[in-house]
Amino acid sequence: MKTLYSVLVPFLAFAAPAFATVAVSSPSNGATVSSTVSYAATATTNTCSKGVASMGVYVDNRLLFIVNGTKLNTALSVSPGKHNTVVEEWDFCGGATFISMGITVTALAAITVTVPAGVHVTSPANNSSVSSPANYVATATSSCSKGVASMGIYVNNQLLYVENGATLNTQLSLGEGAQQTVVEEWDRCGGASYTPVNVTVQGGEHILSNLQASGGWRGWGELPPYYDICSASCSGVTLAMSQHASSPSLSGNSTQFEIGGTTPYADVLWSLPVLGQNTAQGIPDTGHTLLPSLHNFTYDAYFYVTNASITQVLEFDINMYLNGAGMIWGSQCNNLGGETWDIWDNVNAKWVSTGFACDLLNNAWNHVTIQVQRGAGNTLLYQSITLNGKTININKTYPSFLVPAGWWGVTLNYQMDGNCKQLSNTTYMDNFSFTYW
Numbered sequence: 001m002k003t004l005y006s007v008l009v010p011f012l013a014f015a016a017p018a019f020a021t022v023a024v025s026s027p028s029n030g031a032t033v034s035s036t037v038s039y040a041a042t043a044t045t046n047t048c049s050k051g052v053a054s055m056g057v058y059v060d061n062r063l064l065f066i067v068n069g070t071k072l073n074t075a076l077s078v079s080p081g082k083h084n085t086v087v088e089e090w091d092f093c094g095g096a097t098f099i100s101m102g103i104t105v106t107a108l109a110a111i112t113v114t115v116p117a118g119v120h121v122t123s124p125a126n127n128s129s130v131s132s133p134a135n136y137v138a139t140a141t142s143s144c145s146k147g148v149a150s151m152g153i154y155v156n157n158q159l160l161y162v163e164n165g166a167t168l169n170t171q172l173s174l175g176e177g178a179q180q181t182v183v184e185e186w187d188r189c190g191g192a193s194y195t196p197v198n199v200t201v202q203g204g205e206h207i208l209s210n211l212q213a214s215g216g217w218r219g220w221g222e223l224p225p226y227y228d229i230c231s232a233s234c235s236g237v238t239l240a241m242s243q244h245a246s247s248p249s250l251s252g253n254s255t256q257f258e259i260g261g262t263t264p265y266a267d268v269l270w271s272l273p274v275l276g277q278n279t280a281q282g283i284p285d286t287g288h289t290l291l292p293s294l295h296n297f298t299y300d301a302y303f304y305v306t307n308a309s310i311t312q313v314l315e316f317d318i319n320m321y322l323n324g325a326g327m328i329w330g331s332q333c334n335n336l337g338g339e340t341w342d343i344w345d346n347v348n349a350k351w352v353s354t355g356f357a358c359d360l361l362n363n364a365w366n367h368v369t370i371q372v373q374r375g376a377g378n379t380l381l382y383q384s385i386t387l388n389g390k391t392i393n394i395n396k397t398y399p400s401f402l403v404p405a406g407w408w409g410v411t412l413n414y415q416m417d418g419n420c421k422q423l424s425n426t427t428y429m430d431n432f433s434f435t436y437w
Helices: none
Strands: 020-026 036-045 052-059 062-068 071-077 081-091 096-105 118-123 128-130 134-141 148-155 158-164 167-172 177-187 192-201 206-208 218-222 237-245 254-261 267-276 296-305 313-322 325-334 340-345 350-357 364-374 380-387 390-398 409-417 425-436
Touching: 020 081, 020 096, 036 052, 036 081, 036 096, 052 071, 062 071, 071 128, 118 177, 134 148, 134 177, 134 192, 148 167, 158 167, 167 380, 167 390, 218 237, 237 267, 254 267, 254 409, 267 313, 296 313, 296 409, 313 364, 325 350, 325 364, 325 380, 340 380, 340 390, 350 390, 409 425
Parallel strands: 118 192, 128 192
Antiparallel strands: 020 036, 036 071, 052 062, 052 081, 081 096, 118 134, 134 167, 148 158, 148 177, 177 192, 206 425, 218 267, 237 254, 254 425, 267 409, 296 364, 296 425, 313 325, 313 409, 325 340, 340 350, 364 380, 380 390
C-alpha cells in the first residue's frame, strides 16, 4: 500500500454515547411522504462540555445535508420508494449519536408534457437551501437543428464549470451564504439560453490553496512487493521535488516531481500534513474541536504529464486520523494497468477498480477533482472523481480501521509509480487546493 502507515487492524463498530439525544419532529418513522421531505430536529449532549458541533441527514447511508449548531430544519429531494434515513449529531469532543427513520416516498403520476426549448434544472431548486458542494443536474433543448453544444454554471457572474452536450450533472463547491447561480446552454447555431438558480449555502467551507508551493512536503520511496515506506535512503528508487517552477505552469508557481531508479515498479510517495499534527498550514487543532466537525473533503489539482507512455500510476490521497479511527481515501489513475480509476479499500488493504476510464492528456495539464465524505461511525464514502471535465459518480462506502489514539490530523498525498523498467519520469502539479467542511 502506498500510504504513510501500513498497520491495518479490524474495524470496530461505532457505539453511540449515552446521555446525548436527537429529537426529530419531522418526518416520523414509517411515514409516507412526498418527494420533497421536510426534516426538522434538535440535539443535546451531556457527555461533551463543549456541546453539539453540527447535525446532518443521511438518506440510504449518504450524507445529503449538514448544518452547524443544535437545530436542523431543511427540505430534501428524495426519489420515490422506501428509504432508510438517519439524523445525526456530532459534538465537539468527537462523539456522535443518531436516530433512524424509515420513510416511503410516493411517486407522482406519470404525465405527458411537451418540453419547451431552454434549460431545465432539476437540482438544486430555485431559492432553496443547500450544502456545499451543491449537486447541479440539468438538461437543455434548443430550436437549433444542430442541437446543444455545451452547458455551464455561473456563480455570481463567474463561469465556474462547462460540460459538453445537452446534459449536466456535477458537484460544485459554493461559498457560504446567498449565491446567485445560472445554468446556461450554448447551441451549435450561436444561440444560448439560461435559467437562474438562487441558493443559500448552509455552513461554511474552508479552502487551502496553492498547496503545491507550501512548505512541509516530505517524500519517501516504496519498494515492491510490500511497498512499506523507506525511513532512510531507499536503494533502487530515486526521487526529487523542486518547487516554484515557472514552466510548465498555470500560476507561475508549479512544483516538479521526479521518479527514477533501478527497481522495477518502485514508487515514490509525497505527503503534506495540512490539519492537526505537524500541520504545515498553521492549523494544529490542539483542542481537538475542528476534526470531529469535518465531514466533506475535496482534493483539487492540476497535474502535467510529460510522458504518458511510461506513467504507470498517479495516486491522489486524503488521510484522516482521529479518536483511534484511520480513514484513507485513496484514488489512483491506473494508466498502464487498464486506464481506469481505482479506489483504496483501507481495511482489506487492496485497490478496487471502479470500472470507469481514466484518460490522461499527454504533454498537457490535466485537472482532477476528488470528492469524499466521512459518514456515520467514521465510514468512508467515495462520492465522485472529475477528470478534465468528465465526472464519474462512485458512491462506494468502506469502514475505517484502528490507529493509535494519539494520531490526530489530515494529510494529503501525491504519488508516482514506476513502470516495468523504472524509467525516469517527471510530472508537475499546480493550483492544488484542499476544501474541507
